[in-house]
Amino acid sequence: MLKVVAYRLAISVPLLVIVSLVTFLIASLSxxxxxxxxxGQGATPEQIAELEQALGLNKPxxxxxxxxxxxxxxxDFGSSLVTGQPVLQALxxxxxxxxxxxxxxxxVVAIIGCGLGVFAATxxxxxxxxIDLLTFVGLAIPNFVFALYLIPLFALTLRLLPASGYSTLAEGIGPWASxxxxxVVAMAFGAVGTIAKQTRASMEDALGREFVPMMRANGYSRRSIVYRHALKTAGMPMLTAIGLSAVGVISGTVLLEAVFAFPGLGGLAVQASGQGDIPVVLGVTVxxxxxxIIINLLVDLGFAAINPKVRAA
Known part of the structure; x- marks a missing residue:
C-alpha cells in the first residue's frame, strides 16, 4: 500500500511542473x-510598457x-497582478x-450509478x-445545457430551490444543501448513466463466472454472492469508471459555476484568464x-484494497 502511495506521489511532481509550464506558456501567448x-483600453503604449516593466511582464x-x-x-504562488491579493489567499x-x-x-454519481448498475445486473x-437510454441522453446533452432547463423549472416555476449563488456551511446545513x-443534479446527470452502464456490465461479467454456480451449490445466499463476492470481483472496473467521472466533474465545474454564479475556483480561473492574471491562472491550474492526483491516488488505493496482487506489486 505504501508503495502505491509513494509511486503516485513521485510521478505527481513532474506532472505538476509540466502542467504548470504548459499553462504558463499558453497564458503568456494569449x-x-x-x-x-x-x-484599461484608453491607456497609451508608453503607460502599458511602464506597467509591464513594473510587473515583470517584459522579462523572457x-x-x-x-x-x-x-x-x-x-x-509562495505569488500575488494577483490585478488585485495584488496573494494567490493562496484567493484560492x-x-x-x-x-x-x-x-x-x-x-x-451522488457513485452511489446512484453503482446502485442502478447492480440492480440492473441482478x-x-x-x-x-x-439505463442505456439515460446514458445516451446524458452524453448527448451537456450538463450546462441541462442546468439551463433545471433553473426555470425548480427555481422560477416551482420555487423550490435557489436559482444561483452559494450558501456556506456557516450559514447552516439547510441553505448549504439547497x-x-x-x-449537483446537473453535474451528475450524464455521469450516473455512464457509471450505471459500466457497473451493470462488470456485475454481469462477475455473475457469469464459474464461482457463482459453485457458491449457490454450497448454499450461499443470493445476497452474499452478489454483494460480497460478485461486487468485489467487479470492483476494479467500477472504480476506474468512477475515477474517470470524477475527473470529468472537475472539468465541468468551470461552466457550471458560471451558470449558477458559484464563487468557486472555476469562476476565478475564467476571470483571471480574461485579465491576463497569470499567477492566479497558474494557482487554479495547480x-x-x-x-x-488525489482522485487517481484514491482509485489506486481502492485497487490495492480490492486486489492483493496490486498491494504486492
Whole structure:
C-alpha cells in the first residue's frame, strides 16, 4: 500500500511542473495582459510598457516561469497582478464552493450509478434499457445545457430551490444543501448513466463466472454472492469508471459555476484568464491538478484494497 502511495506521489511532481509550464506558456501567448486590464483600453503604449516593466511582464517567458516556479517550491504562488491579493489567499477563499460541488457530485454519481448498475445486473428487464437510454441522453446533452432547463423549472416555476449563488456551511446545513441541489443534479446527470452502464456490465461479467454456480451449490445466499463476492470481483472496473467521472466533474465545474454564479475556483480561473492574471491562472491550474492526483491516488488505493496482487506489486 505504501508503495502505491509513494509511486503516485513521485510521478505527481513532474506532472505538476509540466502542467504548470504548459499553462504558463499558453497564458503568456494569449492576447491581452494584466497591464492592459489594469489600465484599461484608453491607456497609451508608453503607460502599458511602464506597467509591464513594473510587473515583470517584459522579462523572457521562461525567466518569468522560472521565477514563479522558484517561489512555488517555497510555497509562495505569488500575488494577483490585478488585485495584488496573494494567490493562496484567493484560492482558499474560493475552495469551499468548488470542493462542495465536486465531492457532492462524485458521491451522488457513485452511489446512484453503482446502485442502478447492480440492480440492473441482478434484475435485468426494463431497467437495463432505461439505463442505456439515460446514458445516451446524458452524453448527448451537456450538463450546462441541462442546468439551463433545471433553473426555470425548480427555481422560477416551482420555487423550490435557489436559482444561483452559494450558501456556506456557516450559514447552516439547510441553505448549504439547497444551494448545491441543482448544480449537483446537473453535474451528475450524464455521469450516473455512464457509471450505471459500466457497473451493470462488470456485475454481469462477475455473475457469469464459474464461482457463482459453485457458491449457490454450497448454499450461499443470493445476497452474499452478489454483494460480497460478485461486487468485489467487479470492483476494479467500477472504480476506474468512477475515477474517470470524477475527473470529468472537475472539468465541468468551470461552466457550471458560471451558470449558477458559484464563487468557486472555476469562476476565478475564467476571470483571471480574461485579465491576463497569470499567477492566479497558474494557482487554479495547480489546484485542479492536485485534485486529479488525489482522485487517481484514491482509485489506486481502492485497487490495492480490492486486489492483493496490486498491494504486492
Amino acid at each position: 492576447p491581452g495582459n494584466a497591464a492592459l486590464a489594469i489600465l 517567458v521562461l525567466v518569468q516561469y522560472g521565477d514563479w516556479l522558484a517561489g512555488a517550491i517555497r510555497g 482558499t477563499q474560493r475552495l469551499q464552493p468548488t470542493l462542495s460541488l465536486l465531492i457532492s457530485s462524485v458521491v 434484475r435485468g428487464g426494463a431497467l437495463a434499457r432505461i 444551494s448545491l441541489v441543482l448544480p 489546484m485542479f491538478t492536485i485534485f486529479v
